[in-house]
Every structure is written in structure tokens, then in C-alpha cells.
Amino acid sequence: MAINWFKYSAPSAFYGLAGKLAPWFAWSSAILFALGLYISFFVAPTDAQQSEAYRIMFIHVPVSILSMFIYLVMAGYAALGLVFNTRLSSMMATALAPTGALFTFIALWTGALWGKPMWGAWWVWDARLTSELILLFLYIGFIALHASIDDPRRADRAAALLGIVGAVNVPIIYFSVKWWNTLHQGSTIKLTGTSMHVAMQQALLLMMLACWCYAVAVTLTRVRSIILERERGTQWVAELEEIK
Amino acid sequence: MSEFFAMNGYAFYIWGSYGLALAIFVIETALVRHKRKITLQQLRLMRDAGEEESV
Numbered sequence: 001m002a003i004n005w006f007k008y009s010a011p012s013a014f015y016g017l018a019g020k021l022a023p024w025f026a027w028s029s030a031i032l033f034a035l036g037l038y039i040s041f042f043v044a045p046t047d048a049q050q051s052e053a054y055r056i057m058f059i060h061v062p063v064s065i066l067s068m069f070i071y072l073v074m075a076g077y078a079a080l081g082l083v084f085n086t087r088l089s090s091m092m093a094t095a096l097a098p099t100g101a102l103f104t105f106i107a108l109w110t111g112a113l114w115g116k117p118m119w120g121a122w123w124v125w126d127a128r129l130t131s132e133l134i135l136l137f138l139y140i141g142f143i144a145l146h147a148s149i150d151d152p153r154r155a156d157r158a159a160a161l162l163g164i165v166g167a168v169n170v171p172i173i174y175f176s177v178k179w180w181n182t183l184h185q186g187s188t189i190k191l192t193g194t195s196m197h198v199a200m201q202q203a204l205l206l207m208m209l210a211c212w213c214y215a216v217a218v219t220l221t222r223v224r225s226i227i228l229e230r231e232r233g234t235q236w237v238a239e240l241e242e243i244k
Numbered sequence: 245m246s247e248f249f250a251m252n253g254y255a256f257y258i259w260g261s262y263g264l265a266l267a268i269f270v271i272e273t274a275l276v277r278h279k280r281k282i283t284l285q286q287l288r289l290m291r292d293a294g295e296e297e298s299v
Contacts (some may be wrong), residue, residue: 113260218272
């Protein structure tokens with residue numbers, strides 16, 4: 001089966017595709033959250049050192065990883081838009097930014113609520129925490145810069161530059177726990193294996209997939225509105241069933 | 245049951261984490277759906293205004 005993927009680089013074609021896909025991602029997310037939360041709270045055993053407090057991990061780790069991943073995807077789309085002048089790529093970058101920023105905020109918040117009972121401090125200026133805070137500022141900067149320029153194509157280009165330069169921060173966050181002596185713990189899951197209980201691994205994986213599906217569902221829904229806004233005045237938008 | 249919600253003394257931290265995450269997911273979902281509604285409404289208004297002009 002040959003699918004012409006380039007077809008979907010046209011906003012008009014992607015609008016329809018996104019509309020079909022979004023509900024599937026939304027429902028998958030709901031089911032995965034239900035399963036993931038069940039294992040997180042009822043199956044995964046109590047941690048020997050951190051007691052029940054470690055259960056914050058099942059939301060903290062997925063949103064933190066995704067906050068970095070979404071940034072890279074956003075910067076990637078922004079770069080595509082900048083280089084190939086494809087309208088849809090820039091719209092996708094704009095649609096991803098708010099979700100990425102919110103994930104970063106949840107990562108910082110849940111981290112603070114974990115840090116207080118475990119370290120005795122809501123916040124420390126440790127390399128991992130500081131670089132994640134910078135990630136939040138990068139997202140906010142991207143959104144604010146885009147919003148401050150009236151001409152959408154110019155806004156795309158300016159925000160893309162900021163986004164691409166800011167991508168340097170992502171490996172810094174990721175490797176900070178290795179490069180510097182941080183209070184934040186290193187990864188428990190390594191390429192060489194893990195000492196983590198299997199139920200904890202399952203819960204983490206399910207919560208990760210749930211958060212990913214959620215992010216895809218909201219981004220697709222958001223990009224559809226952005227497409228309509230920016231393509232208004234075109235024939236295909238005027239002929240859409242939903243505005244009849 | 246109450247033992248479960250007490251989370252061995254970590255209730256505030258755990259439910260504070262999951263509570264905020266849930267609140268953000270619910271609010272963001274509501275916002276993107278609202279935005280879609282508003283965008284479609286605006287398009288309808290624009291089209292109606294355009295039709296009046298062309299008559």
C-alpha cells in the first residue's frame with residue numbers, strides 16, 4: 001500500500017487527517033491513563049527508601065521526558081518550516097509549544113512536591129532543575145515571540161530561530177545528571193538494564209504512552225484551529241462541512 | 245480506603261502532584277475545544293459578512 005505522505009504536507013489534507021486521528025489518540029490516552037494509574041497505585045510495591053512518595057515518579061518522569069521530546073519535535077518542525085518554507089510545519093511548531101510548556105510546568109511542579117519530602121527543599125539550583133526551568137522559559141519565549149509579530153510568516157521565522165538555538169538546552173538537561181554532581185538522581189533505567197521492579201517499569205511505560213497520546217491528541221486538535229485561522233479566505237476552508 | 249488516601253503521610257505531595265497534572269490536562273482539553281468552537285464561529289461570521297457584501 002503506497003501512501004503519498006507528501007499529500008499531508010498540505011494544510012487542507014492534514015486538516016482532515018488530524019481530525020480523524022485526534023479521537024483515536026484521545027481514547028487511547030484515556031485507556032492508557034486508566035491502566036497506568038491502576039498499576040502505579042495498586043500494583044507497584046512501596047519503595048524501600050522513599051515509601052509511597054516515589055509514586056510521584058509515575059507522572060513526573062513521563063512529563064519530564066516528553067517536555068524535552070516535544071521541544072525537539074517543535075524545533076524540528078520549526079526548522080523544516082524555516083528551510084523549506086512549508087506552512088504546515090510552522091503551524092505544527094506553534095501547536096506543540098503550549099503543550100510542551102505545560103508538560104515542563106508539571107515536571108517542575110511534581111519535582112518540587114517530590115523534592116520537599118525527599119530532599120527537604122522545594123527547589124535547589126541544581127543543574128537538572130535549572131536547565132529544566134530554562135526549558136520552560138524557552139517555550140514561553142517561543143510562544144511570546146510568535147504572538148508578538150503580526151505577520152504569521154515572519155513570526156514563524158523569528159520563533160523558529162529561537163526554537164532551534166534553544167534546542168541546545170535539551171541535551172544539557174538530559175546529561176546534566178552525568179556531567180555535574182546534581183542533587184537530582186540519575187536514571188534508574190539504563191541501556192544495560194534496570195534494578196526497578198517490573199510493575200514500576202510497566203506503570204512508567206503505560207503512563208509515558210498515555211501522556212504521549214494525550215499530547216498528540218491536543219496538538220492535533222489545536223493545529224486544526226490554527227490551520228483554519230491561517231487558511232481562512234481559501235476555497236477549501238469556505239467549502240468545509242463544519243462551517244456550513 | 246482512608247489508608248490509601250493517606251499515602252503513609254505523603255498524601256499532600258502525591259495528590260498535589262497528580263491533582264495539578266489532572267487539572268492542567270482537563271483545562272487544556274477544554275481550551276483547545278473552546279478554541280475550535282470559536283474559530284468555526286468566526287469563520288461562519290466572516291462568510292456571512294462576505295455574502296452580504298457580494299449581494
